Amino acid sequence: MAPDDPTADDAAGSGDRTTATGPALAPATDTTTMATRRTLLSRTGAISGALATGLAGCLGLGGGGDDNGEESDGETTDAGGDYGGRQPTVTVEDPPNAVFLPTHREAMRVGEPVTAGEFRFVPMLSYPHPFWTIAGSDDAAVERETPEVGRGVHMMITVQDRETGLVVPVDDGIQFRVRSDGERVGSPVSPWAMLSQEMGFHFGDNVGLPGDGTYEVEVTIPPLSVRRTGALAGRGEERVTGAFEFEYDDEFRHQVIGEIDYLERNRRGERGALEPMGAGSDGGDGSGGSDADGNAGHASGMDHAHVPYATVPAVDAYAGTRLVGDASAGGASSASADGEATAADELPRSDDAPIVTVLFDADADESDLARLAGDENRTQNPEQYLLVSPRTPYNRVPLPDAALTASIERDGELVAEYELEQTLDSEYGHHYGVVVSGPGSDTSGSGSESTAISSGDSVTVSVDSPPQVARHQGYETAFLEMESVTFEVPDAAEGGDTGN
Amino acid sequence: MTLPDRSALSRRAYVRALVAVGGGAALSACLDVTRDGDDDPDPVPSGTDDPDSLPARQHAWNEFSSRDEDGNVQLPDHHALVPLSLASDAAGDAEGDGADDDATAPSKDASQTTETALRTLERAYEWSHEGLIFTLGYTPAYFDRFEGSLPDSVDLPAPEALTARENPVFDEFDALLHLASDRPDVVLAAEEGLFGDRDELNGTDLETDLTGVFDRHDDRRRTGFVGAGLPASKTNVPGVPESVPEDAPFLMGFRSGFARTQASEDRVTIDAGPFAGGTTQHVSSMDIQLDVWFGQDNHHQRVSKLFSPTHAADELVGEVGDELADTSGVTDDGIASAEDAAREHGVVGHAQKAAQAREDGNPPLLRRDFSTVDGDRPGQHFLALQRGIGEFVRVREAMTGADLDISSANNGILHYLFVNRRGNYLLPPRSLRALPAAAPNS
Missing domain, CATH: 2.60.40.2480 (Periplasmic metal-binding protein Tp34-type)
Known part of the structure; x- marks a missing residue:
């Protein structure tokens, strides 16, 4: 399937859905190599071609090279940037004041889990995303972030306590520092605490990049200040760091755009939610309501895409x-x-x-x-x-x-x-x-x-x-x-x- | 260091970039650009031969400073912080005991040379914004070389990390020279006069310089700017968005240093012991994720986080703080406490938290901070004076708001700032500014 043109057609989502047989994860040896090469960083994972399978409807398809030339033309900072303007336009007309089905399922690259002290985090990367920031409760306190320049990534991590497996769902001030060949790239970043239907609770932000290349990201997780009970008491009291590395290039862009899965137009904006990533694609057309709690096939804890998903008990x-x-x-x-x-x-x-x-x-x-x-x-x-x-x-x-x-x-x-x-x-x-x-x-x-x-x-x-x-x-x-x-x-x- | 590209920059941006680079070539370029401008620069007012006519406090800047229409003291436009270590030549045996200490105290000659050089600056330039104002401060590491320790009247601990999220490098060199002027060429020339290859400054002959006394740490040299319009002229720097308001004095887009939120110079002055008349200075240097601040938050959210949610809802601030006159407005009726704001709004303003650290309604810190694009990245050099460093730490704890039940992103402006360095300094009174001993009178 050719990469979807977000402005053209809505049939893609229900079309050639492929059930993935397993993610092409980064070989473990990558991690080892990186750790010795980057002695500065306490622990390094690498994002290679790993793909979140549960949400990528078109895995393995549409990877042809016919669009690569077009993408690499993106030298200017026009709206399309490196992505050739093919990022989804995510407008839903008149959404309800309730949870609703978005326009599409995301595609992203998922890295190996990285150990950082008592925590483990999974890095994920996609194209720069629109999202909404909140500071207060009235209309003026909500602002839509629209990425201005299409060069860079939406950088995300999900953080998990290693002992209990609990996904840490609170914002205590995580920081990203991006480097290229040891040189700092841009300002440090405090990723936002975010909710997404497919990824649940995670930390993420759009991060601009100067161009194609290999980037290292140091992640700092400060001590938790939230009250903890049970086996969590006393955990997460140190500031810890971990690191990962990724390639930003045509192949990456092609993947995270080309594997986007659009919902049928008439379903966008309906009340409902996409199934969590890693939940499998069975019946996962976004209707929700498939298990006893009305949840759309939730995943508890780790799943085959090894992306932990924050859930509270039924x-x-x-x-x-x-x-x-x-x-x-x-x-x-x-x-x-x-x-x-x-x-x-x-x-x-x-x-x-x-x-x-x-x-x-x-x-x-x-x-x-x-x-x-x-x-x-x-x-x-x-x-x-x-x-x-x-x-x-x-x-x-x-x-x-x-x-x-x-x-x-x-x-x-x-x-x-x-x-x-x-x-x-x-x-x-x-x-x-x-x-x-x-x-x-x-x-x-x-x-x-x-x-x-x-x-x-x-x-x-x-x-x-x-x-x-x-x-x-x-x-x-x-x-x-x-x-x-x-x-x-x-x-x-x-x-x-x-x-x- | 290579000079910035004149053709690629506005005059203001070019001059700022020259100050950041520093050195004789930058000074020449700076003089060239100020001379061949349409507006012939006014001559720089010269200083005084009578040191006694100058204030006894190094930090007595306010009465020599300009004020805005609301009576708020304005800082000079251009700043340089020059980090210094005692040169090996300057080491002597000031103690006179013949002991072979590891870190030998400075010699009397070095002290005299320092005083002579600083007096030359004061002869060359008027003690004002149009001329030059400066301080010379000393770190706890500097005082470690003396046998005696600092008196109890001086609260100057070694710097430390002040929040759980930061991992700063500490200023462990000996001294910091803070040069400030509205004239970028004066900031550059003064530094060149003390450390470079010049024999006169503004028509005054240089008898001596500091090259034999101090070594500069060029890698830790810091520069900056403050004043309406200066931040908006820096949008050529990566990470400084075009949306920085035209009239903003700081990169974050709002006024600061309101008269009623600043301590007086008296309030921050050490009032007892041999260093009476001095003060302590904390300098922290931080990155700002300015593109997020301007690109992802709206004005309402920025005002909520910098001032308070009530300021935002009631539109008390104006575009850049112009509605606030001489106060942050936090003590006025109707502004909720930080705890209440956390609960009711999910956001706490930076100014709300700062107000918690006041004593009897009086702020303990005198801020003289400024914005920077050192390293071609947006940032802030946060410089504050207070009677003792303990007061700074207390205010910083209130700013951290660790006791508040609030998300990090909505906890004032913590989400946007990344502290890289911290340093504590004693700014002795003028009479003791030249390589003082830890216990000057003993």
């Missing part, structure tokens, strides 16, 4: 008492795309983000409570832990860097209000939580009366500021103006309620 995977919300509130859709009601559909949504709220009690959920409360609260007589997990619909990607408050009402009166703290737990992953202390603790609410959350109470989760995470196409109109959502605490005896 709603029924939490022990503890799941609070019951009104699924029709907060702009929720009434059913998933294929009309089959699932547990996830019962979740209330806030600006299209399903919200899971779970209460862990000392009686019923002792080990979870002890772990989630963390060592720092051991002396505070933790009695309960309230966990709130907003996530993307369809793909269950956590929504980090928001500010949430939980208000507890009993018989119509406010009895407590908690600012929830963003937390990474080794079992339940990313969430916002608070320890509710028992009587006698100085952190319990006013008076000596227990403020424990009990059955019949209502718990209102309000979003003080929405997830401050940059967005790839399909996520830029959701999770912004997030209404509060109210839950009821069911009879405690039921515990672990799965909602059906």
Whole structure:
């Protein structure tokens, strides 16, 4: 198949879809060679021809050389630049205020995982991308980044804790430093924390390059400042570095443009999400809603493209008492795309983000409570832990860097209000939580009366500021103006309620 | 070093590039371009034969500086930071004890030569923007060579990394000469007069120079500029986007150094001990990812991150800070605390965080920072004066905002800055500026 002309035709996406048999990964020896050559860098991986197979609909096709001459003409800094103007135009007319299907699936090169201290990261490269940055919650706080010069790459990494495998979904100030033959290229880069339907949570930015050649990238991962519990406690406390190397040339450009897979025009902008990369291409036409949670074949942890994908647990995977919300509130859709009601559909949504709220009690959920409360609260007589997990619909990607408050009402009166703290737990992953202390603790609410959350109470989760995470196409109109959502605490005896 | 290509650059950009290169050839080229311009440059005002007529503090710049229409002190347009190490010739036996120390204290001759050379600068140029203002500061490493240690009244620790994300190189040479003038040719000539091949400066004969006292570290020499219009003239440099506002005084596009957000010179002056009348100086040098700042954030987002989300929502700032007059506006009613902004807006302004470090409403730092395109990359040389380095560290901690529950990208301007170097200096009073001992009176 010839590389798609984004302005021409919409048939490509449903055409010659090839199921890849496996990525052409960089040989391990590359890594070894690089590490000895670049003694300056602590560890070096190399991106060679590896390709993310799950999302590349046209793998192995369209690689003919007939377009190479045209591409190499891109010496000027016109809009097309090195890519000959063939980057997708990603405009969806009138997108809904909800998660929607973008215009295409991306193609990218995926590097070998690189070890950096207690972390491992996977580098990925594509053509310079449009995306949306967020700083606040109103319209003016959202800005579309449109790459000006078509010379360079969209540089991404996904970071994972080596021990637990958890994908780190928070922004603590990762840095890229690009070099060519040991010389610095441009300013250092602080990649944005980003959400994409295919890649989930990752860090990325457009990085301009002066021309074709081999580039080295040093990645600095600063210590984590987010609260960590369980096996994650005490991890990620050092600043660490790792490095990778890549070739920027016609072959690269041809691949990351030519292997783009366009959706049919009438599907672009529909509510739904692309399946995570690495999820396999089975039925992966972007409809979503294929498993019990309405997620489009999610991948948990590592997959064959060895790109880890951040997911939070399915709603029924939490022990503890799941609070019951009104699924029709907060702009929720009434059913998933294929009309089959699932547990996830019962979740209330806030600006299209399903919200899971779970209460862990000392009686019923002792080990979870002890772990989630963390060592720092051991002396505070933790009695309960309230966990709130907003996530993307369809793909269950956590929504980090928001500010949430939980208000507890009993018989119509406010009895407590908690600012929830963003937390990474080794079992339940990313969430916002608070320890509710028992009587006698100085952190319990006013008076000596227990403020424990009990059955019949209502718990209102309000979003003080929405997830401050940059967005790839399909996520830029959701999770912004997030209404509060109210839950009821069911009879405690039921515990672990799965909602059906 | 090769000189920049005149034909490829505007006059302003060319002159800036000459200051960055430095040296005699750059000075000649700079004089050529200023002489053959349409506007005949005014003669540079000469200085004074009476050293006592000059202020006792090296850092007494404010009363000799111009002010903008809102009363904010303006810094000179052009700056050079010249790093120096004591030359082996300058080592003597100042202690007089015949000890063969590893790092020998400077000789009395070296000290006298230094003072003579600096007084020559003061004779050659008026102590003003039109002439030349300068300071000579000393690192903790310089004072290590003395048997005695610095008095307790001087808070000058060795520099260290101040955030978890940075891994800076430290200024471990001996001294830093800060030259500043509105005239780029004066900055260049003064350095050439002290270290180069000249026998006169602005009509004043040079009796001596510093070549026997100090060695320059050319690789660590830093230059910069500040003032409306200067950043916008640097868009020939890679990484400096065309969208830098025409009137912006700094590369990041906004005014800074508002009168009411700056400490007074009194506030930063050491008030006891042998170095009373001096101050401490922190210099950090950083890269700025300016193309992202201008290319990927909008004005609303930039104002939110530099000032506060309320400044952005209420449009308090203007294009380049022109609406703010003499204050960053952070203490005014209605501006949320940094904690509140983090929660309610998901963004905290740089100025909001800085305000947290005030004491009784008074800012502890006197900033004299400037923008740079050293190495053909956009950056900032952040230079701040304070009574003790501990105060700088405290403000820096507030700026880091580690206690705030906020994403890194929306935590002030941390996302855009990359600290490469840090250095701490003592700026002694003028009377002790020439190679002082650690314990001058003992």
